[in-house]
Amino acid sequence: MKNLYQAVKGMADIFPDQARKFATLEAAARAVGERYGYEEIRTPLVEPTELFARSIGETTDIVQKEMFSFSGPGDKSLSLRPEGTAGVVRAYLEHAVYAQQPLVRYLYLGPMFRRERPQAGRRRQFHQFGIEALGSRRPAIDVETIDLLTCYLEEVGMDGWELGINSVGCNRCRPGFREELRLYLEKRREELCENCRSRLETNPLRVLDCKNPGCRKVIEKAPKPIDHLCDDCASHFEEVRALLTELAVPFTLQPLLVRGLDYYTSVVYEIYGPSLGAQDAVAGGGRYDTLVEELGGPSLGAAGFSIGLERLLLSLKGREIPAPSPPSISLYLVAVMEEAFRPNAVLLSRLRRRGFKAVMDYLNRSLKAQMREANKRRVDYVLIRGKDEMEKGVIKLKDMKTGEESLLPEGEVVEKIFME
């Protein structure tokens, strides 16, 4: 058979094997989130393109070339969300949550979309778990989110991660720094890659992040944001580091760390995973103290992070990821003859409602084939109903581990299983 259709490039089908793992990561996210007081919020997958352009930044790669955009009603441009923060802040403002609660903690889970060329650890549709704390400027909130993140990593069994942090300054100190950096880079313009030359005009901070060897050399001696912080930013960053140290959360200062989303201010950080190769950033986050106001809301502090589930799974590869729910006793119902099919179907429903994991055959297969299937499914018990059982008004219960069989009235099946 030839396939008439195939999945859109970069959009993966997630089959049960893999879906189980996602479910586990998601369950852990909610569990850890709850302990820290973060509650789930679900916002639309589609938002006005302008929302993303305003928040993430007009000049960022994400906005300039990675969004799935299309025209909605009234020719208004809409986009599939490339990240989660913009939508959460939009919802927060639209419903004036700030007027009801001075500090809110949100958690979100779901697919994000970016139109990049797919490769290891990168899909066009990928999944993130994210956290947003809106309403406080205290360094302790930054630390709370980082603490939550590292707690989550521990919870899902990841080790070998590294936390890199930096401060990129706020609206007060950044413009001055940006200009100083721009002047410095301008002088050595010839040594920069083409990409960085255009960044010079649009977003000079991004040059610090360039991996091009030529640019690296220029960057070495470039002014760093951390040396140009205003007093507020400097003391904020100091407090964050002090608290992290006190909590024994290991981190390294990375003066060149600048995030690719423009809304970040002050403290930023990334988690690097082991054995991830080129795409080693598993999670990223930071503070965004001006975004809420820029989107038309009150002036208040906020911080958050997001973690990529596909990448987390990649760095967890080879590791046991526990099933999200404890396995229950499993049964397989065998009908030896057509007349047994209906009573089995009825019993099947009853057993399921009693909490058993139970299935039966719907392909009119032979007894042998049904037994094979039961075995393949590794069920604990098989219930067999054929001519003999029908006549005697009983059903045969077979313990697949021991091979032991017993005849008993249907009503006693449940008791019998629990007794053993």
Added chain:
RNA sequence: GUGAGCGUAGCUCAGUUGGUUAGAGCACCUGGUUGUGGCCCAGGGGGUCGGGGGUUCAAUUCCCCUCGCUCACCCCA
């Protein structure tokens, strides 16, 4: 957007220096017990060798184009 690699069965892959019915392992189905699983045995289904064009008596194999996938750059989760 740029570069590289790869497309043979559901999966993992062999093979064809151009030549009749293209193979293996796993998976799937049936049977070996008139009503019983695993192991074993026997048999079976399933491929226009990614698609199109060219060269040739003959192409899955050679050439060209195209599509798809993967990886890397870029950027990010």
